[in-house]
Amino acid sequence: MLPLEAVPNFSEGRDRATIDAIGEALAGHARLLDVHSDADHNRSVYTLVGNEEQLVAALLAGIACASERIDLRAHVGAHPRIGAADVVPLVPIREADAERARAAALELARRVGEELALPVFLYADLAPGRGPAFFRRGGTSELQRRIDEGELAPDFGPGQLDERAGGVIVGARRALIAFNVNLAGDDLDGAREVARAVRERDGGLPGVRALGLRLAGAGHVQVSMNVEDWRASPLHEVVAAVEREAQARGLEVIGAELVGLLPAGAAVAAAGSLLRVAGLDPSHVLELRLLGE
């Protein structure tokens, strides 16, 4: 049986001590594969794998650590957020494990509310139609207003956002690809236009969410994306679309970066496209066949 994956996003991308402390809390219970920290986003994305009990224990420890160490009132970053532990998805590595991921996420959500006394908002497969953006728009003060006016309510935990740690968005979802394309210069409006041109919400590619961000520290702008359905919108076609839209606006793509790990299927599809091999898929990659044993 393959493990499940978790990809928690924490609102700290600058302070090394806190980034490490969260990593240690997570790694005490499950296998930590990757940590991606971005100072401009002021955010770190951890990738870990384990069985249900390991991941729930790891995430509880990580969320507790983040809630103690991160104060949202003092937080500044390019990426929107509503919590110290902002969004915590459980991910099935095989689609057949989707129910396992949902059950583990629900267990985690309940225990974060009960044991850590943080408001928990279910999203994705546990609340179809609700994505992180649904909770984040307007920030924590707007979210508190919506709670107060009865527009929405936490699914677990208190009705009041934690003053320092905010709330936590918990759910289960299919593997997605968090992927950023960097554009030379400081044209934030241009980056936002490119983001609008490629994202599903504004008529772009299916399953693609995109934001234009300024990365003051890195000295460029960025189209920051979640490719939620890389079968419908192959990652290499998303990158090509961003390049095309950027070029049309006189913007230069200076490179791209992966946040977290890439699903093998997306990597192999991109390879097949470049190598001119029709239908190349993970069954054609030796090492991936060994996983099937």
Next chain:
Amino acid sequence: MLPLEAVPNFSEGRDRATIDAIGEALAGHARLLDVHSDADHNRSVYTLVGNEEQLVAALLAGIACASERIDLRAHVGAHPRIGAADVVPLVPIREADAERARAAALELARRVGEELALPVFLYADLAPGRGPAFFRRGGTSELQRRIDEGELAPDFGPGQLDERAGGVIVGARRALIAFNVNLAGDDLDGAREVARAVRERDGGLPGVRALGLRLAGAGHVQVSMNVEDWRASPLHEVVAAVEREAQARGLEVIGAELVGLLPAGAAVAAAGSLLRVAGLDPSHVLELRLLGE
């Protein structure tokens, strides 16, 4: 411990009964992952994995089956060959297993000579500097002449090539990529020029061997390649070079095909190139990280 891989090449790509019989003989002892048959090459490439004992048993059974069913005297095919079981490489999936692969190949070579009474020629890691082409040039009659004149001798088995089954080239080597790029039309000289332009022997890309072949049945020509060092010559750069050289001669690339399975590293490097992510490697692919557990 990861298994070893074997990629035996048999000189039959047309007769389904023989292709299946060899496959069944192999699969009776090890895990058969892939069979790639080509009617124009008149050749089939099998990919199997297992431990040393499993692979040696599987390959002995497969070579015995091929020797009974394939008569080289009646064989016509675009790909050069010197045996019914033509070349039988053992491959370490991890470089740390290179010695295991060499030992298994040597054991296989000895037993093919002793038990199947076929002349065996060591190559690659068991006879540095000798590749399949060293034995194949001029075909079986030329090979017999060279043996008779003392230029070379089988390392195991009789000194006389088997009238029907020829000899067997056995060795261990690093993973390579057998990869064909198809060119529209019937310009065999053009395909040969492209092959010369990209292969190491004539000043092209390091670790690339290439032949221009006519595929009468498929109705096109082909640059048939072994990319022996895909770290030195990334596969996507080889394909780009073939496309460039073809275009310069007015030849159109109509697609490419993989023979056997692709090493994950080569697939991920190609993906990274297309996705504009510098340094993308297998450690960035989730499923490949799970193999490391």
